[in-house]
Structure formats: structure tokens, C-alpha cells
Amino acid sequence: MRVVSIGHIADSYALIKLSPLSGSLPEGIQPGQFAQIEIPDSKSTFLRRPISICMADYDADQIWLLVRNAGQGTSHMVNSSVGDIYNVLLPLGHGFSLPSKQGDSVLLVGGGVGVAPLLYFGKVLFEQGYKPVFALGARSAKDLLLLDEFKKYGPVHVSTEDGSAGEKGLITCNSVFASEISDIACCGPTPMMKAVAGIAASRGINCEVSLENMMACGLGACLCCVEDTADGNVCVCKNGPVFNINQLKWQI
Amino acid sequence: MANLSVNIGPLRLQNPVLTASGTFGYGEEFEDLMDINSLGGIIVKGTSLHPRQGNPAPRMVETPSGMLNAVGLQNKGVDHFIEHIYPRIAKKYTSEIIVNVAGSCVSDYVEVCEKLAPLDRIRAIEVNISCPNVKQGGMAFGTTCEGAAEVTKAVRQKWPKALIMKLSPNVTSIVDIAKAAEAEGADSVSLINTLMGMAIDVKRRRPYLSTITGGLSGPAVRPVAVRMVWQVAKAVGIPVIGLGGIASTDDALQFIMAGATAIQIGTANFINPRISQEVAAGLEQYCQENGLNDISEIRGIV
Ligand SMILES: Cc1cc2nc3c(=O)[nH]c(=O)nc-3n(C[C@H](O)[C@H](O)[C@H](O)COP(=O)(O)OP(=O)(O)OC[C@H]3O[C@@H](n4cnc5c(N)ncnc54)[C@H](O)[C@@H]3O)c2cc1C
Numbered sequence: 001m002r003v004v005s006i007g008h009i010a011d012s013y014a015l016i017k018l019s020p021l022s023g024s025l026p027e028g029i030q031p032g033q034f035a036q037i038e039i040p041d042s043k044s045t046f047l048r049r050p051i052s053i054c055m056a057d058y059d060a061d062q063i064w065l066l067v068r069n070a071g072q073g074t075s076h077m078v079n080s081s082v083g084d085i086y087n088v089l090l091p092l093g094h095g096f097s098l099p100s101k102q103g104d105s106v107l108l109v110g111g112g113v114g115v116a117p118l119l120y121f122g123k124v125l126f127e128q129g130y131k132p133v134f135a136l137g138a139r140s141a142k143d144l145l146l147l148d149e150f151k152k153y154g155p156v157h158v159s160t161e162d163g164s165a166g167e168k169g170l171i172t173c174n175s176v177f178a179s180e181i182s183d184i185a186c187c188g189p190t191p192m193m194k195a196v197a198g199i200a201a202s203r204g205i206n207c208e209v210s211l212e213n214m215m216a217c218g219l220g221a222c223l224c225c226v227e228d229t230a231d232g233n234v235c236v237c238k239n240g241p242v243f244n245i246n247q248l249k250w251q252i
Numbered sequence: 253m254a255n256l257s258v259n260i261g262p263l264r265l266q267n268p269v270l271t272a273s274g275t276f277g278y279g280e281e282f283e284d285l286m287d288i289n290s291l292g293g294i295i296v297k298g299t300s301l302h303p304r305q306g307n308p309a310p311r312m313v314e315t316p317s318g319m320l321n322a323v324g325l326q327n328k329g330v331d332h333f334i335e336h337i338y339p340r341i342a343k344k345y346t347s348e349i350i351v352n353v354a355g356s357c358v359s360d361y362v363e364v365c366e367k368l369a370p371l372d373r374i375r376a377i378e379v380n381i382s383c384p385n386v387k388q389g390g391m392a393f394g395t396t397c398e399g400a401a402e403v404t405k406a407v408r409q410k411w412p413k414a415l416i417m418k419l420s421p422n423v424t425s426i427v428d429i430a431k432a433a434e435a436e437g438a439d440s441v442s443l444i445n446t447l448m449g450m451a452i453d454v455k456r457r458r459p460y461l462s463t464i465t466g467g468l469s470g471p472a473v474r475p476v477a478v479r480m481v482w483q484v485a486k487a488v489g490i491p492v493i494g495l496g497g498i499a500s501t502d503d504a505l506q507f508i509m510a511g512a513t514a515i516q517i518g519t520a521n522f523i524n525p526r527i528s529q530e531v532a533a534g535l536e537q538y539c540q541e542n543g544l545n546d547i548s549e550i551r552g553i554v
């Protein structure tokens with residue numbers, strides 16, 4: 001796929017939009033699915049890098065990736081230029097499920113770069129007549145990503161750890177959690193997802209989280225990415241990355 | 253067109269390209285991305301007598317031009333394979349299906365072989381006496397000539413079809429182990445399994461893998477593998493199957509020139525899921541461009 005635009009956000013993030021070299025995007029990309037990106041010409045990052053699909057824009061035949069510079073592979077991506085070509089495998093994995101009723105109050109909780117898959121999920125929910133609400137957390141105001149995009153699909157509640165935007169504190173302390181919630185979809189650092197899962201479990205809220213285990217193949221072939229679940233060790237890349245919390249063996 | 257077909261004991265492969273156990277699932281994970289039937293065959297996941305959960309996460313870490321894994325032979329056991337997976341893949345694939353057999357004692361290996369023997373599409377097994385991940389069994393057999401001989405002998409009595417013994421590189425003399433397997437009636441040896449390795453996360457001051465050590469694979473191991481294949485191919489009379497870091501047609505040719513009759517592709521499948529098909533086509537093209545009538549003309553020419 002070819003980079004058609006790249007927008008840098010703060011020091012270490014980029015929103016990369018990619019189009020197929022020929023033809024159109026594969027049909028039926030689900031929110032929560034991911035792509036495996038090959039980093040060209042590198043011996044130290046020779047495995048592909050898994051990145052969530054932040055948006056599948058069928059009108060423009062583009063996918064969006066929101067990438068945080070976390071090491072060599074992601075640094076290469078963040079420093080791409082328009083016209084660069086990446087070998088991308090997508091869509092992979094199993095995404096978020098739609099809540100049972102359209103009247104349901106769905107909260108999409110994201111932390112840091114983990115907000116990425118929630119944008120596409122928010123769009124799909126919005127277009128299907130649901131009313132998604134977003135709760136987005138970050139270290140500080142500069143790490144809040146794509147707020148204007150999220151606002152297109154529902155109200156956005158914000159928390160920052162240093163109080164530079166929105167409420168001060170962790171996202172799990174945000175006042176939006178006091179409201180009526182039927183479903184939660186969550187993606188972010190593991191401690192955050194565990195805290196959110198704890199709230200959901202104690203209140204009987206249906207909750208899905210997106211895991212980021214280390215992966216090699218991304219295709220369900222190598223069994224490197226497993227998570228211990230109610231069904232034993234299962235592949236995060238194939239059975240996930242999105243899991244209902246009642247499948248997981250988290251101590252919550 | 254050049255002849256690419258090769259014989260591994262009584263087993264005939266339409267071309268020398270196989271996929272390595274544990275890196276290609278049961279083929280199904282790749283079937284939307286490539287044509288499985290363009291290969292000589294696939295070697296499915298390590299299969300044990302009883303289901304195994306494998307090791308806890310984290311099970312893998314990337315290293316320069318390679319990776320360490322500690323999957324620990326997770327599989328649902330031979331009965332599950334026979335009931336649920338075999339009927340499906342036997343119907344779909346025309347290329348050979350080879351089962352990689354794992355065990356933690358000799359009788360486990362033998363029992364798995366007995367259960368597989370009636371399956372008519374399984375014309376070969378590859379016996380893993382070398383997996384470095386499993387605390388008991390595995391390692392112990394493949395690291396001594398006596399251990400390798402004992403397993404080969406026991407399996408040979410119950411397995412009339414093609415028998416491939418997969419050797420561990422974590423030994424002083426792989427040639428001696430290969431000879432021991434040949435002496436007990438193996439039809440072929442495949443090498444190498446992963447090299448034992450270790451990597452430490454210095455920030456957290458602890459190993460990356462839950463098992464501390466793991467198996468190194470990928471291009472990083474290739475020179476070691478080529479050397480071992482070359483040594484073994486000179487020393488034994490049975491066909492040698494070479495693997496370890498193959499990621500291109502040229503890599504595959506190195507192994508063939510070192511003496512391998514067939515080759516396997518492992519870790520490279522993770523980066524390019526079509527690589528095995530591309531290498532099969534690449535070998536054919538190489539023969540054409542170099543005026544070879546048969547791929548065997550370059551086998552062991554080094
Ligand atoms: C399903 C899935 C979806 C993801 N979505 C996104 C996304 O939308 N945007 C984004 O920026 N990142 C995402 N990640 C994380 C991203 O894959 C890693 O940051 C990336 O692989 C690191 O590669 P690197 O070469 O830059 O860093 P490396 O040099 O390989 O590692 C740098 C640091 O990142 C950590 N790391 C490496 N791989 C992973 C991983 N798979 N998960 C978490 N941490 C890792 C390492 O432990 C190390 O501390 C996702 C991961 C998964 C599994």
C-alpha cells in the first residue's frame with residue numbers, strides 16, 4: 001500500500017493514510033481488526049509490526065493507522081513520506097462486536113495510542129444508529145489524539161494524568177463512568193484495561209478489550225501470541241485481539 | 253521443464269519445498285494467501301499423544317535477523333488431529349501432508365505413530381527429537397546418539413512409511429546423531445531445529461521469555477544450518493532435508509548445493525506468507541535459466 005498522507009501529532013505520533021497500489025480495500029474490514037506491516041530493508045525489525053486499523057475509509061479507499069514511535073519499526077513508520085510503499089497484510093483478527101440493542105449506551109474507552117481502533121468502531125456504531133460516547137485518557141494534553149475526529153461520532157470525555165486537558169487523573173476516574181452504561185469497548189495500556197474491566201465486572205457491564213500481545217505471524221500459525229483464557233491458551237492474533245473480559249483470566 | 257521432484261525414502265515430492273513444523277499451522281492459516289498445492293508438501297504442527305497447553309506467555313522475542321520462541325509444543329493431541337483436522341486438510345490439499353511427531357517418552361512417540369499409520373494421506377512423519385522448549389523428553393533424545401537411536405528404532409518398528417528424524421543442532425557432533433538415526437533405519441534426517449538461545453530485557457532486568465531460554469530461528473541461524481547440512485550430507489547415505497533461515501530461492505539453493513534433497517521454510521512464512529510458493533517457482537526458474545534437466549544436478553556440488 002502507498003502512503004497518501006502523513007500527519008505528525010506531537011513528537012512521537014503520526015496518522016498515516018494508506019491506499020492500495022491497485023484495486024480497492026478488501027471488503028468487510030471490522031473495527032478492532034489489525035494490519036501486519038513489513039518494515040522494509042531492516043534486519044533488526046524483520047518481523048512484521050501489528051497496528052490497529054484506526055479507520056477504513058471505503059469512500060476514499062484508504063486505511064488510517066495511528067502510530068506511536070515505540071522503537072525501530074514504528075519509528076520507521078512515523079518517519080515515512082508520502083509515496084512510500086509498505087507491504088501490508090490486512091484485515092487480521094477478530095474485532096469488536098456490536099451491542100445487542102441500538103438504544104444501548106456504549107462507552108468507548110481508550111488510552112494513549114490505544115484510542116486508534118475506537119475511531120473506526122465509533123464511526124460504525126454511529127452509522128448504524130447507536131450513540132457511542134468516548135472516554136479518552138492520556139498523560140497530558142499533547143498525547144490526546146484525533147479528538148476532532150472522535151467528536152464527529154459522539155460526545156468525547158477526556159482525562160489527563162497531569163490535568164492539562166479535561167479532568168485530572170486516570171480515565172477510570174472520569175465522571176462519565178457515573179452514567180448509565182450497558183457496553184464498554186476498551187483499548188489501551190494493560191493496567192488501564194484491567195481497571196476498566198474491573199469496573200465493568202463489578203457493575204455487570206458487558207465489556208470487550210483489545211489485547212496487544214507480542215506477535216510473530218499474525219495469522220494464527222505460530223502460537224507465539226497466546227493469552228490464557230477460559231478456553232486455554234488461544235491466539236490473540238486470530239481469536240482476538242478483541243476479547244470479552246469474561247473470557248480472560250484477569251484477576252479483577 | 254526441469255524435473256524438480258525428489259524422493260525421500262519411499263515418499264515422492266513434486267518439488268523439494270516443504271514448510272517447517274510449527275511455522276505453518278495446518279496450512280489452513282495460509283490458504284487464502286497462497287496455493288498450498290504448489291508445494292512439495294506441508295509439515296504440520298508438532299503433534300503429541302495428549303493435548304498440551306504449551307508454555308506461558310511471553311513466548312517470543314525478536315532478535316537480529318531472527319526470533320526466539322518458547323511455544324512449548326502447544327497442540328490438541330493426535331486424536332484431535334485425526335478426528336478434526338486430518339479429514340479437512342486431506343480433502344483440500346493434494347501436496348504431501350507430513351505430521352511432525354513429538355513425545356516425552358519412547359512409548360509416546362510409538363503410540364502417536366501407531367495412531368497415524370492408518371491415515372492413507374499421511375505418507376511420512378517427521379519425528380522431533382530435538383525441541384529445546386520442553387523440559388522433559390524432546391531435548392534428551394536428540395542430544396545423544398543412544399537417545400536418537402532408541403527413538404528411531406522404536407518408531408521404525410511401527411511405522412512402515414517414510415520416516416524422517418528431525419535433528420537438534422544443540423549437540424557437539426550432529427554427524428554422529430545423524431549416523432545413529434540412519435543405522436536404525438531412518439529414511440531421512442531433517443536439520444536443523446532451533447538453536448537454543450536467550451535474550452534479556454535490560455530495562456526490566458529479566459529474560460524476555462517466560463521459559464528464560466528459547467529456540468532461535470530465522471536468517472540468523474542459516475550459516476550454522478548450511479554448515480551442518482553439508483557435514484551430514486557427506487556422512488550419511490539417506491536424503492537430508494535442510495532448513496534454518498531460508499527466506500529466498502538463493503537461500504534454498506545454498507542448502508541444495510550443500511547436499512540437501514529437500515528444504516523447509518519456517519520463520520520466513522511469518523514475514524512473507526507466500527514465500528514457500530515463491531521459492532518453489534524460483535527453483536524451477538533457476539533450473540531453466542541454468543539449463544538443468546533435474547534439480548539433483550546441483551545437489552551437493554559444493
Ligand atoms: C493487535 C495490536 C495492535 C496494535 N495497534 C497499534 C496501533 O494502532 N498503534 C501503535 O502505535 N501501536 C500499536 N501496537 C503496538 C505496536 O505493534 C508496537 O509498538 C510495535 O510492534 C513496536 O515495534 P518497534 O519496532 O517500533 O519497537 P521494538 O523496538 O520492537 O519495541 C519497542 C518497545 O515496544 C514494545 N513492543 C514491541 N512489540 C509490541 C507489541 N506487539 N505490543 C506492545 N508493545 C510492543 C517492546 O516490548 C519494546 O518495549 C499494536 C500491537 C498489537 C499486538
Ligand SMILES: Cc1cc2nc3c(=O)[nH]c(=O)nc-3n(C[C@H](O)[C@H](O)[C@H](O)COP(=O)(O)O)c2cc1C
Binds near residue numbers: 323471
Ligand atoms: C514458532 C515456532 C514453532 C516451532 N514449532 C516446532 C514444532 O512444533 N516442531 C518442530 O519440530 N519444530 C518446530 N519449530 C522449528 C522449525 O520447524 C524450524 O526447525 C526452525 O524454526 C528453523 O527453521 P527457520 O529458521 O526456517 O524457521 C518451530 C519454530 C518456530 C519459530
Ligand code: FES
Binds near residue numbers: 216220223238
Ligand atoms: S502471532 Fe502467530 S499465532 Fe498469533
